Amino acid sequence: MESGLGLTIVVFLPLVSAIFIFLIPKKQEMLIKLVTLGSALLTFGVSLIVALQFDFNNAGDLQLGTKVSWISSINSNYEIGIDGISLPLLLLSTFISVLAIIYSFEHLPEPKNAKGMMSLILILETGMNGTFVALDLILFFVFFELVLLPMYFMIGIWGDKTVRSVSGLKNDIETRLYASIKFFVFTLFGSAFMLLGFLGLYFRGNRTFSIPELIELGSSGAFTGTFASLVFAVLFLGFAVKVPMWPLHTWLPDAHTAAPTVGSVLLAAILLKLGSYGFVRIALPILPEQAVAWAPAIAVLSAIGIIYGSLACLAQTDLKRLIAFSSVGHMGFVMLGISSLTSIGINAAMIGMVAHGIITGLLFFVSGSMAHTYHTRDMGRLGGNMKLLPKTGAILAFTAMASLGLPGLAGFWGEFMALLGAYNPLPGLNITIFRSSMVAGAIGTVLTAGYLLWMLQRVNLGEPKEEWLDKELHDADNYELVAWIPLVILTVLIGVFPKLIFGATNDAVIALVSKAFGG
Amino acid sequence: MSIQPLLIAAAALFSIGIYGILVRRNAVMVLLSIELILNSVNINFVAFNAMLSDVFLNGQIFSIFIITIAAAEVGIGLAIVLMLFRNRETANINEFDLMKW
Amino acid sequence: MVNQNFINLLAEGKPEYTDGGVLAEFTWLIVVLPFLAAILITFFGKYLPLQGAELALGTVLFIFSYSAALLYEHATKGIANEFFINVGSIGSYDLEFGWVVDGLSIMMYFVVGTVSSLVFIYATNYMQGEIRYTFFFTSLTLFAGSMLVLVSSPTLLQLLIGWELVGVCSYLLIGHYWEKKENSSAAMKAFITNKIADVGLMIGIIVLALSTKTLRISEILYQSTHDYADIKTVAYLGGVLLFIGAMGKSAQFPLHVWLPDAMAGPTPVSALMHAATMVTAGVYLLGRMFPFYQGMASQALDIVLLFGVITLLGAGLVAVVQDDLKKVLAYSTVSQLGYMVTAMGSGAYTAGLFHLWTHAFFKALLFLGAGSVIHAVHTNNMSEMGGLRKEMPRTFSTFIIGTIALAGLPPLAGFFSKDEILASLNHEGHNLYFIISVLGAFITAFYMTRAVLLTFFGDYRGDGHPHESDKMMTIPLIILSGFAIVAGWANIPGVYTGFTKWVTTRKNYIVEYHPESFDLVAMFSGLTSGLLGIGLAYYVYHMSGNATDGDEKIKIKPIWNLLENKYYLDFFYFKFIIDPVKITFAKFVDSFNSNVLDRFVNGVGTTASKAGGIVYTNLDQGGIDKVLNLSSTGTDTIGSKVKLIQTGKTQQYLMYFLIGVIVISLIILLVL
Amino acid sequence: MFEGSYVIDKFSLILKGLFILVTYLTFLLSVNFVESDEYYQGEYYFLLLSSLLGALVVTSSRDLLTMFIGIELASTPMFLLSGWKKGDQKSNEGSIKFFLLGVLSASLILYGFSLLYGVTGKLVFSDIANILIQQDLAQSPVALLSAILILAGIGFKISIVPFHSWAPDTYEGAPLPVTAYLSVSSKATGFVALIILMSKIFFESGDGLGIILVFISGITMFVGNLSALQQTNPVRLLAYSSIAQAGFILAPIAVANITNNFEDGVYASVTYLIIYAFMNIGAFLVINLLQRNIDSENMYDWGGLAKETPLAGIFAVIFFFSLAGIPPLGGWFAKFVVFRSLLSTGEIFGLSLAIVGAINAVIGLVYYSRISKIIWMDSPKEDVQKTENSIIPSPLKVVGFVSLILTIVSGIFPGIFSNLGEASSIFFNS
Secondary structure, rough: OOHHHHHHHHHHHHHHHHHHEEEEEEEEHHHHHHHHHHHHHHHHHHHHHHHOOHHHHHHOOOOEEEEEEEHHHEEEEEEEEOOOOOHHHHHHHHHHHHHHHHHHHHOOOOOOHHHHHHHHHHHHHHHHHHHEEEOOOHHHHHHHHHHHHHHHHHHHOOOOOEEEOOOOOOOEEEEHHHHHHHHHHHHHHHHHHHHHHHHHHHOOOOOOEEEEHHHHHHHHHOOOHHHHHHHHHHHHHHHHHHOOOOOOOOHHHHHHHOOOOHHHHHHHHHHHHHHHHHHHHHHHHOOOOHHHHHHHHHHHHHHHHHHHHHHHHHOOOOEEEEEEHEEEEEEHHHHHHOOOOOOHHHHHHHHHHHHHHHHHHHHHHHHHHHHHHHOOOOOOOOOOOOHHHHHHHHHHHHHHHHOOOOOOOOOHHHHHHHHHHHHHHOOOOOHHHHHHHHHHHHHHHHHHHHHHHHHHHHHHHHHOOOOHOEEEEEEEEOOHHHHHHHHHHHHHHHHHHHHHHHHHHHHHHHHHHHHHHOO | OHHHHHHHHHHHHHHHHHHHHHHHHHHHHHHHHHHHHHHHHHHHHHHHHHOOOOOOHHHHHHHHHHHHHHHHHHHHHHHHHHHHHHHHHHOOOHHHHOOOO | OOOOHHHHHHHOOOOOEEHHHHHHOOOHHHHHHHEEEHHHHHHHHHOOOOHHHHHHHHHHHHHHHHHHHHHHHHHHOOOEEEEEEEEEOOOEEEEEEEEOOEEEEEEHHHHHHHHHHHHHHHHHOOOOOOHHHHHHHHHHHHHHHHHHHHHHHOEHHHHHHHHHHHHHHHHHHOOOOOHHHHHHHHHHHHHHHHHHHHHHHHHHHHHHHHHHOOOOOHHHHHHHHHHOOOHHHHHHHHHHHHHHHHHHHHOOOOOOOOOHHHHHHHHHHHHHHEEEEHHHHHHHHHHHHHHHHHHHHHHHHHHHHHHHHHHHHHHHHHHHOEEEHHHHHHHHHHHHHHHHHHHHHOOOHHHHHHHHHHHHHHHHHOOOOOOHHHHHOOOEEHHHHHOHHOOOOOOHHHOOOOOOOOHEEEEOOOHHHHHHHHHHHHHHHOOHHHHHHHHHHHHHHHHHHHHHHHHHHHOEEEEEEEEHHHHHHHHHHHHHHHHHHHHHHHEOOEOOOOHHHHHHHHHOOOOOOOOOOOOOOOOOHHHHHHHHHHHHHHHHHHHHHHHHHHHHHHHOOOHHHHHHHHHHHHHHHHHHHHHHHHHHHHHHHHHHHHHHHHHHHHHHHHHHHHHHHHHHHHHHOOOOHHHHHHHHHHHOOOOHHHHHOOOOOHHHHHHHHHHHHHHHHHHHHHHH | OOOOOOOHHHHHHHHHHHHHHHHHHHHHHHHHHHHHHOHHHHHHHHHHHHHHHHHHHHHHEEEHHHHHHHHHHHHHHHHHHHHHHHHHHHHHHHHHHHHHHHHHHHHHHHHHHHHHHHHHHOOOOHHHHHHHHHHHOOHHHHHHHHHHHHHHHHHHHHOOOOOEEEEHHHHHHHHHHHHHHHHHHHHHHHHHHHHHHHOHHHHHHOHHHHHHHHHHHHHHHHHHHHHHOOOOOOHHHHHHHHHHHHHHHHHHHHHHHOOOOHHHHHHHHHHHHHHHHHHHHHHHHHHHHHEEEEOOHHHHHHHHHHHOOOOHHHHHHHHHHHHHHHOOOOOHHHHHHHHHHHHHOOOHHHHHHHHHHHHHHHHHHHHHHHHHOOOHHOOOOOOEOOOOOOOOOOOHHHHHHHHHHHHHHHHHHHHHHHHHHHHHHHHHHH
């Protein structure tokens, strides 16, 4: 499929459907939902076909893509393709989107408006899928930014309406409004500079935006000196905001807390990955020399992120906020893996991304649902959830276990392998820093276990509080279960048989590392 | 004939015009000041034309255009002032500060 | 998928082992089956007549029979084989699961199978009518399964997986009655303590894996016995780190604190956990990695030895002051684990494992017996028991057998294993440790006798009328007491040393002292101290009056307080580690996040907005006024200036315009 | 034509096309406005067309006189149009300010022209440039002074700091369609004139001019954006926004003046102008549509308005975020080409300006997102009177959809517009 047709469909089908949905009258909600689901399923189906056509024996090569002239005046092309690094993330993205839509069938937050929500999800999906297949910096940038608007509106319109005070601001503000603009401004801040970095590469790199070509140039040492370090700095800024790495993470807890359930699921599961994927796809291979120079800093920031995120979790009373902070910690492991610049570390990051997507996505599903049922996220008021909502509680418990990196479940590989990678980073990197980071990360796993178990104790266990006893609380319904069970199964499958991910990523990562760092 | 006096005269006229624009309160007087400035430019053009002995008389032609346009502008200006005067019953431009902040 | 690797198993030395044939090849069944069963029980258990217990029982009975078959095969022919399944590659590392079938693992399979079967049978009755009966069996099955994952592991990776799975299952089981906060807290404590230790294990695995370029245990052992340089440099570190992991699971001082609290779980759980499935993991790890320790990390063994000795003595002393019957047994377990670790530390591989083997049976017996008692009297406190030997004769007699076995009197199991440990210590010349261990034996005998006297002798001090337990509970007791008697005969110096052969699969690697006959010094001192302990306790708690007064007679206030407070370890942990982390640090980070980072971010926002205000109001809309006002305040104003100041908006704009022109001109002409 | 004083090239044709299209859209925007009150219809359209003619002349003019006439023709009608709401004092006031400053700026331009003429004796740009270079006068104080005067005069039209002060008042006072025209077409006329003058006459005037332009451009972005943050009146907000945008459009020209790489600079500016034109008209349309539904000029009163007119709501999202430069809406490409031309030589002023631009893009987002936030996310204010006016007149719909399509297409297939920009810049290479 040299035409890149499959990938093009995967990317643009959701967008086309979104436009189509605009044309359906608002009243026909069921039709809107069915069209959305249909298109998401179709997209997922096509992405599966793409995965079947993918040649896993040459997972290191970019495949199934195409290159068509797009903006000729700046030599930017519609260049797409996937390799073992992007394939798992692409599948994750199409898959989670389907689940998010299924979940939304019956669980639209106020103000309902299925039309708006569904079209936003679809636009979002185009952005996410596009980012994972784009092989042209400008194309990448456009898709990377495409996710901003839908997410901004998702948070702003369907988000949490509680009014709260924010330090540094005089007036109290609705959580959703604060969070949405914070998310938007933060990300744009990063990406505006990232764009400058892309342009820098363009001008130094024979006026091309093609990522494969730039990688060739980069690995042959075309980008050096102050220029390269500036470019890496701005790329770092752009990607690190998205990951998010400490201390650029502060938009994340607010965004997650305020976002509607589907929003936080997509945000956690896919959007955060755009940043770390950017590091692997763009920053490392194109600027290997700078990657080496920056790696210790990234490792230290990741380690801080891990510890910091975990400690912050221990202080939370808000369930969703806790999970949001846990993302900071988990993405810290991903970045720690990447910073090691070894095939082990980057592989760890890849599986870590997928696992975090599945697990944290599920956590947000469950916690969002609980917030919806209880009308509160305050863990001080919750308790005895296992008794009140046994199914939800069981899945919450399972997911928390997965999230704390329990071996045998998906979350384990990312953590363990990241530590493995960080212990022996690329030769030439400061081993003390990396090993200290690794120890910090290892301590982080304990703290992670601590806050998650504590969360379980406060939320799931114990006798239910009196205020809930006479209330009618609905346990997970079928839509929720259909959305959740696949994630549970995936968590176990990847946990037991990580080849599902490594089978695709390993060759690609080895190719990347050997090309960029010769190791 | 030296060109300096002409240029100085033009510059002086220009400055007077500027002063008038800035200081006069009556809108009509401000319009007149603008005429002064435009005319200073005319003097410039004509003087330069003479100095350069431009056979195409570019400077002269230019100044004729300026005169025409100046007339049109003053006409427009007066129309606007008139409209203001109708609405506000004053031609004092200092009182036009509705949109202060 | 399955490949076999004989290099490290059989290539050297005499090929005196077989590959185990079909039996070995299908050993994965006993590992996978529990997980399948757990899933089935979860989803369909409720609809079955015994609410899922039959599935669990069937599974463990299968494990028992399979492992018995393996053991028979091994004892007669000898099996050593391992199987690998590749589940992914990462870099140049193969991630492999698999199963190993050799003496050590077969011994563990058998222990797990036997003890689990009996505990499960016991539990079907014990847990009757309790809350979440089905889920209990799910977790219990998982627990056994996880332990099998651990002991069947041919790679460090799978070992780690099993290791943590065991931890989680223990969390589920200890917190079985999670309605009460103490129970869920105890579960958390167990999990977190283990997790802390796991960090050590994890890093240890990483260190070893990276220096040997493999995750396969056999390969690592091969390298460590063949003087590979890479592993040699990290051997000490790796050894210590692995031991930290072992300390958590095997409850070595100072990470033992979770184990006594773990008594919050139902008694069958305690029995399983203390005998077969969890606490033995650490010792198993030391055993599995023993060639590595011996080959390269002998300094690490010294540390192992030290902690083992500290644990055996410290925990034994605490056991003396406990009133809770289960806690006596819990501390006793800790102390016995200390023995095993001490044995490993002193290089007595077989002795350590032998003690594990015997201890599994008699400790399971004791716990189940205690459970039977508790079931009857509805309390854990010995001060509310007494005189139960008449009401519960079968429980009493089996409990006595367990006690004697634990106290180390011949010919019961504990005697032989403990003796071997003492002999080994004596042989290696660890005189101080030898003495402490002997002292430990004395203490063991003392507290066990105390417990027996308080529970079964004297008059009944509780409420109601306790009855002997159901057959389903007493039959396992009887079977276990059989094991408690005969298990020690598997390794009698000079008579029959089958056990040594069983567990020394990798014969070429392990160099250890095997007493050809009884070490008389060790035997004599062990035996004497045991008898003395029993005697003294009998005197204090029985002969010289009422059992309950016994404590008063030996109470030396400061020491007693110290022991009752468990050396203030928990206090220390909470005060200096948990609270600071959970409260101080966490609060600090949180407030840092919202008060520093967020404030900064919001500050940037407000600053931008304020800057906007300043630009807009002062520069854009009124700047000229201000500038001119400023410049005119000093000098007395001349007419034109006054007029300028008074200009209205329009002229101000014009002014702006011209000043702009002038400023730009000046800059261009003069500056640039 | 006319001895090189009037040329037809790709640059002029493309921009002529732009002006005509923009004027057409303005007509459509105006239909309802003109009909809604007793305005002089005929004159209104006549004046707009006159202004268009002026703009068309400017694009082709290559001598001082033609350009001057073009500029005057383009701007003089606007003085009248901005005061078209005769009874409205704000409109009057905006008009007089606009007029006075406009005339002043015209005089400054003229004065500058006269100096140029005096130095060289020529009116045609190429001749002037040749003589300046031959006689080594390009960097003489006279040439620079004339450049500054001309810059100030044109700076008024393109409303760059510090010549921008009329813009908010006039925009606020003028009828909305006129404002749209002012902010798009008038501004574009100014930029066209500036581009021609800078690239045809002052390209050898040394770095000083370029540097001052760089500073002006940066300051303009900051002042425009920061002031826009403070606005409550949406039209005023757009006025400051267009000031900030002017900073962006100016940036490539400024840097081109230093690097002398006018090809890149013109390409970027023209592309920006084209894309900016449509999204800005769209933005004004949005204000127009929303104001039909509510009786308040304070946009903070507009809470939840999108639910009344969802179409206007969607327009608001598209156009305002396009102005903010969020992909895949056209604005991103406009900003992108600007950044591209700023960085093309990697020279320090371009780099700094690019960083300033990036920061400003972020600041801009805050207020551009504000209207969408208010109308989509805020709850309706109860004390504000709403007028039921849900049917959108078809001319406005046409404007909306044309701008919408152009804005989105220019974001997704920027090639189309960037080709125009590129084509227009080719002329400057020779």
